[in-house]
Amino acid sequence: xxxxxxxxxxxxxxxxxxxxxxxxxxEGGCIAEAGSGPVRSADRSSTLDGDGAYLLPxxxxxxxxxxxxxxQPRPNVLFPVEPACREMERKxxxxxxxxxxxxxxxxxxxxxxxxxxxxxxxxxxxxxSAGPHLIRNLVHLRYEISNAAGLExxxxxxxxxxxxxLSLMDHTPGQGQYRTVEQYFQYVRKTYHLNEQECAExxxxxxxxxxxxxxxxxxxxxxxxxxxxxxxxxxxxxxxxKVEEMQRLGVTVAEFPVNLATARHAxxxxxxxxxxxxxxxxxxxxxxxxxxREALWQGAADILCSDxxxxxxxxAVFKLAAGGFGLPAAVRLASLNPAMATGLAAELGSIEAxxxxxxxxxxxxxxRPVVLAVLVGGRVVxxxxxxxxxxxxxxxxxxxxxxGLVSDQGACRGV
Numbered sequence: 350x351x352x353x354x355x356x357x358x359x360x361x362x363x364x365x366x367x368x369x370x371x372x373x374x375x376e377g378g379c380i381a382e383a384g385s386g387p388v389r390s391a392d393r394s395s396t397l398d399g400d401g402a403y404l405l406p407x408x409x410x411x412x413x414x415x416x417x418x419x420x421q422p423r424p425n426v427l428f429p430v431e432p433a434c435r436e437m438e439r440k441x442x443x444x445x446x447x448x449x450x451x452x453x454x455x456x457x458x459x460x461x462x463x464x465x466x467x468x469x470x471x472x473x474x475x476x477x478s479a480g481p482h483l484i485r486n487l488v489h490l491r492y493e494i495s496n497a498a499g500l501e502x503x504x505x506x507x508x509x510x511x512x513x514x515l516s517l518m519d520h521t522p523g524q525g526q527y528r529t530v531e532q533y534f535q536y537v538r539k540t541y542h543l544n545e546q547e548c549a550e551x552x553x554x555x556x557x558x559x560x561x562x563x564x565x566x567x568x569x570x571x572x573x574x575x576x577x578x579x580x581x582x583x584x585x586x587x588x589x590x591k592v593e594e595m596q597r598l599g600v601t602v603a604e605f606p607v608n609l610a611t612a613r614h615a616x617x618x619x620x621x622x623x624x625x626x627x628x629x630x631x632x633x634x635x636x637x638x639x640x641x642r643e644a645l646w647q648g649a650a651d652i653l654c655s656d657x658x659x660x661x662x663x664x665a666v667f668k669l670a671a672g673g674f675g676l677p678a679a680v681r682l683a684s685l686n687p688a689m690a691t692g693l694a695a696e697l698g699s700i701e702a703x704x705x706x707x708x709x710x711x712x713x714x715x716x717r718p719v720v721l722a723v724l725v726g727g728r729v730v731x732x733x734x735x736x737x738x739x740x741x742x743x744x745x746x747x748x749x750x751x752x753g754l755v756s757d758q759g760a761c762r763g764v
Contacts, residue, residue: 407447
């Protein structure tokens, strides 16, 4: 039986405001109550004193392909899947991520993006929850629609029950992320170390394979994914027409639209729009595409993800908050909104009664957020001690007690 836990002396980041001095009572792995002022639940077996730190819902990351670098840190250097996935899980926890959609690319490339190795990684991650684990590990299958051989592989995985999300990618030069052939050449030169002739052959092969898969192949795969309960995403949309085409296939999440007009159109159709935390933290896209900051401030995006760099996630949230976005609103981009987009909002994404106690304790150290503790299902899975007290740095939008008691009737199903 799980212990009851009272978390006190924290700045509780509720969905719409901050509660300080705040407290959260955890019982049976779920949030029983949350509030500010005098503690309402004195009957407890243990206490965690937050020392004035922020208490956030654990982050929900719907797109992160960092597992690829864990398996293949350098070209032609591959590590075993099991230790790579275990180390990746530890890194997610250290950065406050409690639910990670490991993004695994099936692009018919070499190494980690080959169909065979990508399938091995997906199957291993899908099975992690059956054994000892720190966080919720989920599988985001990324299908390059010019990968004719991968169509059967992805179909088999989905029929096996491997996969929680599917994104449809088209990196054929001349559209999407690579608006010119030269842009694509630059990418494959630095990624796969190919010469000019090899680059040209790769492009020709992608075009031929894209024709082989065809519209019917993509439509069939999308239909299977929706039937099996996977959330469907598009990738690097560049026109209104592309967004509408994707929505007809069942897509509900647009990842990394390449321009503001396309992002706005996706939102106007009721789709979620996801942008990358590294883009926001670095001040722009590394491919000179849409600025994440602009998309968020214009209301053209509603979800942040870590993309390829988990440490950027929490830092991007606090950078937004410091820039006037407001901490509760910034936190929603990385917790409640992605949970809603992936069907997890009944359990995760906000500090509300009935939800799982997936929580992170965060303090600002020299103006930067650091994770002090991570709880998953009320269980402390990680703690960090920086050696001396870290003075609390108050946020401008602290409104003690203005939310009152946070509660609802959400059901908690445990870890």
